[in-house]
Amino acid sequence: MRLLKSGLMMVASASAIMAAPGAVAQESADARFKAIYTAEWTWRQNQKADDEDSGDHISAHLPDVGPAAQAERLKMWTDVTAKLATIDPAQLTPENRIDLQIYSNQIATALAALRYREYEKPLNADTSFWGNVAGTARQSFKTEQDYRNYLTMLGEMPRYFAQQIANMKAGEARGFTPPKITLEGRDATVTPITDAKTPQDNPFYAPFKTMPAVIPAATQAALRAQAVAVIQNAVVPAHKSLLAFLRDDYIPHAKTSLDAYSLPDGKAYYQSKIREFTTLDLTPAQIHQIGLDEVAGIRAQMLGVMKEVDFEGDLPAFLTYLRTDPRFYAKTPQALLDRAAWIAKTFDGKAKDWFGHLPRSRFAIIPVPADIAPFYTGGRGGPGVYLVNTYNLPSRPLYSLAALTLHESAPGHAFQMPLAAENKDLPPFRQQSYISAYGEGWALYCEKLGVEMGMYDTPYDRFGMLSYQMWRAARLVVDTGIHAMGWTRAQAQAYLHDNTALADHEIETEVDRYIAWPGQALSYYLGEKAIVDARAKAQKALGPKFNIRAFHDTVLQLGSVPLPVLQARVDRFIAEGGKGPYPDEE
Known part of the structure; x- marks a missing residue:
């Protein structure tokens, strides 16, 4: 999504920036590591990724994506990889050891994308290089x-x-x-x-x-x-x-053909995308089974909500009711935007009870531009913006809007990403990078957290949250089914139709997104599961010492990190008695 989009970069001279290995051989491991990442990061900032999340500056240039530039980029990150291999993690400070894990993951991801020549496919079902450039016109x-x-x-x-x-x-x-x-x-x-x-x-x-x-x-x-x-x-x-x-x-x-396996070196390519988007070494079969197990558990919770509202009928009948009853849909685009704003403001009144450290950055709520709305997701968020798709209102249910808003605005993407950017204790490559398993996992966790925060006013809103949880769990089944197990497009659509309350239009756009973007859909539920499991472990170990604000601040203070780094940080949080990262924390 946002990390090192190698197809959208402009190259500086790597040889002029990176020092030879021997020139720093006598320096400490910490100094050598800092020299490596500082030089590469300086070079990386001379690149330009024209992206919907590119920030508030207006670049004067579009990237060089020609063959010579790609070759230079490949050489740069290959050289960086070789230099990192000379660093003994045991000789680094604990902080730099963590930084090395995160930085090495960034470089490995960038290098894999180049080796598979992903720059030759600069588009998927809902984003494209020309659409990213068009986003510049909407900046400030x-x-x-x-x-x-x-x-x-x-x-x-x-x-x-x-x-x-x-x-x-x-x-x-x-x-x-x-x-x-x-x-x-x-x-x-x-x-x-x-x-x-x-x-x-x-x-x-x-x-x-x-x-x-x-x-x-x-x-x-x-x-x-x-x-x-x-x-x-x-x-x-x-x-x-x-x-x-x-x-x-x-x-x-x-x-x-639909599957990633049918692409050149397809099995290895899909496995590389699993590694990129989940930061875990799991096989497609393992992920598929996790998805099936989680879908079964969420379905049981859905049936519980149906009983709560005294619905007489089975789950398919309830889903049809939710998809077709006008009471669940806004009548105008502005009404949908207004409701999203109300939900976001409701969270503002609860934030201090769940988070000790809040971002300075705020966000606007705006409709998805009309030219991309038919193919776009229901909403998308990031620094300074929460985009709400007002196209085809019968496919934008109000009962899902609270979950969508918590995910895309605050305390999800428009909250987490600014916190990372504002954290001056992190090196810049951690402040300004994004790892899907962490970022999407955190945003999905925020949807579930909404139950505890009292953000769901009705059982139908809670069902909308469960439908969204089911949607992300089903992605584990659908993505691996399509790309590794021969599933058809119709089969994937039917699976989402039978297990979620998503409108058929959204199911179609979502399935096409998974088909065109192998592996990305896996990041959400696996990331959330890592955070939920880490929290449960901390609560069990700390008992009455567990402080939810301190836990959330600890997770968010990391910036965007691989899931094993997150899990290790929570272990340290437990070992330190549940102490948060900020001095004024209770």
């Missing part, structure tokens, strides 16, 4: 320099798109594409750019419609004129070339 523009950077970036679009198309052609030639079924209709995400009647109607012009008053009027006019020119001469032509490629070549010739 504050200064004249932001606008000038943006114009420079737009001018580089023909070169960048041509490189991406060349990479996609190389992937197509070796059968390394998303499955064709997951790409159908995705060309519609390009047409808002190509079909805009005037440059001023183009989505890339949006930042120029309202500009900061601190920029003089004459300068604003000049910047707008430049925007018109660059949209006409660079942005639109680049998107027209892309659209023709997608419609005439890429989508018609994409692979028809």
